[in-house]
Amino acid sequence: MNPKIKAAFQLASVLSGALGLRASFREARHKNDKLALADAIITALGLITGTALAVRALRKGEDDK
Secondary structure (H helix, E strand, O other): OOHHHHHHHHHHHHHHHHHHHHHHHHHHHHHOOHHHHHHHHHHHHHHHHHHHHHHHHHHHHHHOO
């Protein structure tokens, strides 16, 4: 598979995960559930890392030209 297409799918996956994360974060805050809140924060950090990896892959593809 083309690395740029793979990175674009990865980025789309991260963005869709962010939408679900928002709801989880709100629910955890509403219920004052510290464990669920910690889970949401850790998941957010994973999404940030995933975004950075996808962007790097897209930029690396541009450098190859």
